[in-house]
Amino acid sequence: MRAAEPTVESAPWAEFVPSVLSDHGTECCAMARAWYTAMDRSMWRGEGGPAWISRKFPWGPSKWPLFWCEAMEAEELDCGAHQALSMEAFRARGIRVVPVQLVQRQEVHHLPHWHGRWGDASASPAWAREGVAYHEACATLQEGRAEVWDPTVGAWLSPRHLEGVRSIAAVRIGGATASDEFVDWRGVRLRMGVWASLEAGGG
Ligand SMILES: [Zn+2]
Numbered sequence: 001m002r003a004a005e006p007t008v009e010s011a012p013w014a015e016f017v018p019s020v021l022s023d024h025g026t027e028c029c030a031m032a033r034a035w036y037t038a039m040d041r042s043m044w045r046g047e048g049g050p051a052w053i054s055r056k057f058p059w060g061p062s063k064w065p066l067f068w069c070e071a072m073e074a075e076e077l078d079c080g081a082h083q084a085l086s087m088e089a090f091r092a093r094g095i096r097v098v099p100v101q102l103v104q105r106q107e108v109h110h111l112p113h114w115h116g117r118w119g120d121a122s123a124s125p126a127w128a129r130e131g132v133a134y135h136e137a138c139a140t141l142q143e144g145r146a147e148v149w150d151p152t153v154g155a156w157l158s159p160r161h162l163e164g165v166r167s168i169a170a171v172r173i174g175g176a177t178a179s180d181e182f183v184d185w186r187g188v189r190l191r192m193g194v195w196a197s198l199e200a201g202g203g
Pocket residue numbers: 023024025026027028029030067068069070
């Protein structure tokens with residue numbers, strides 16, 4: 001029950017850049033960051049990934065630009081905000097981490113609901129299309145190997161997840177600037193900063 005196979009090139013998100021939280025540069029955001037750092041230190045001991053983030057801030061619409069002080073007071077946050085907060089958590093532990101952008105297959109019948117929810121919140125629904133959605137995550141990098149953390153689901157992703165809901169049609173690791181660096185994500189070799197379609201059999 002899904003639409004035609006999505007292509008990265010034709011989708012609006014080909015131009016999307018990974019989400020970054022903004023900072024007012026004043027007390028409000030400094031306090032929010034300090035609260036977040038203390039919270040993360042007590043909630044995540046460094047095993048697995050920072051799964052507490054999406055439990056504390058369940059997935060929902062965010063309006064961008066999103067400031068630190070707004071994010072910490074939000075009742076729900078979108079995957080871009082989850083990504084930005086997760087990056088911060090990994091970084092705080094001295095782990096090299098980069099943003100990940102994904103195109104995932106989704107069930108067609110979710111679309112009107114998502115567009116309604118995001119529209120009601122005056123947030124952009126441009127991430128969701130028929131049978132497919134743009135998603136953000138992050139990757140930890142160690143000795144050329146990447147592990148991709150889905151901050152919204154609270155789990156590590158596999159490039160072998162190629163069929164069904166949330167399966168991965170395309171991925172870009174490391175943001176919007178093409179790099180000469182390659183990483184290995186569980187046997188799939190990817191050039192940083194370049195979108196790649198994932199196909200059965202691996203890259
Ligand atoms: Zn602020």
